[in-house]
Amino acid sequence: MLKVKAGDLDRMGMLFERYNRQLYGFLFHMTYQRELSEDMVQQVFYKMLKYRHTFTGTGEYIHWMYSIARNVLKDHWRKNKQQVQHEGVEAAETIAGGLVPDEAFEKKQAKAELHRAMEKLSESQREILALSRFQELKCQEIAEILGMTEGTVKVRIHRAMQELKSIYVKMER
């Protein structure tokens, strides 16, 4: 994989170009705050730069990036105990019945509703869904990032999905 270890600082620019959107996406789905997510991307890359010699090169570079991002998030939550604040999502109208049909979901309100449901998940549930759904990582990769077995990852994704569904359905009532 790509190595930044050998003091090749220009490589860091390459890695930024390659991963900044993906990392930003992950952080956005974890915080739902654009500016904060951008600041965190900066923090993650700074830490990777500063601690590049600690990257052993045994695992994938991207897993290292996620583990640093998770630490940045943990730090943020420790300092800011309040709930995630969502920006720019309007309160959705209540839609009767179970899950909204696909056509209805196309409407802004339904999307906002799901967005809000996701905010209500625990951090670890939101994290595992962010990695699997929004980052589109395979369960095997998520297992490496989170330090779990693949089976555990699959079960946790399933539980998080069930929880999300339950929150979503309740919100609609």
Added chain:
Amino acid sequence: MKCELYEELFTGWINKELSAEEKGALEQHISGCDSCRNELQALQQLWGHMGQIETPEPSANMSVKFYAMLDTYKESVKEQRSLWADIKYHISRIWEWQPRWPMAYNLAMVVILVGSGYLFFGKNKSDDQDKQLKALSSQVHELKQTMMLALLENPSASERIRGVSYTSEIKHADKQVIDALLATLNNDPNVNVRLSTLDALTHLAGHAEVREGLIKSIVEQDSPLMQLAIADVMLKLQEKRSVGSFRELLKQKDLDHGVRDKIKQTITQLI
């Protein structure tokens, strides 16, 4: 099979990671289990809806900030490197000093080594560490000796005297040191150096070679100061074997009158 056992497969189903075999097993189960079929359908729909939630693009500002940070970082690394280069330059300069003060430098190095050795091993000495310390102190000894010998070759009389004075720090003078001192005693053009050497050799009079050398040196000395000093040393050492050499000296016609009297007196005292 219980429904919970299919949890893992549910995830694989919705994110399309199932093998054909796993897919077949799950399909078989949901064909006979309504609740699982409905659940799977609902989750798959939710998964699909989640995919429609847009992830915003980062602003151009993020990239600008990153490259500014990278540049700053590169600068700071450059500074660290040049500081290191500076240190290396000074270290190389230390080596350049070596030809000028070879012994002093080596001695300083060994003193540092021994000093740090004591600091390092001082609290908890083992036999092995003791051996290391002994090896180090023997190195110090060797270096002092080398330093002394080198100083005796120095064109400056005061440096040669300094060299001679090092012998007081050498516990066990070997033949090399004694020979060098005796050569200085007999051949050094400066009387003060020879006097200092005589003094140093007197302290080493326990060595038979030193005594013999001193006795032989009596006839070599042409300076009255040295002749008087040697007479005193022989008296002090009660070296009866020196009488023969003194009698030889008395045969020299140009011998100083004061020295002649002193030598005669010494002979009488020794016999």
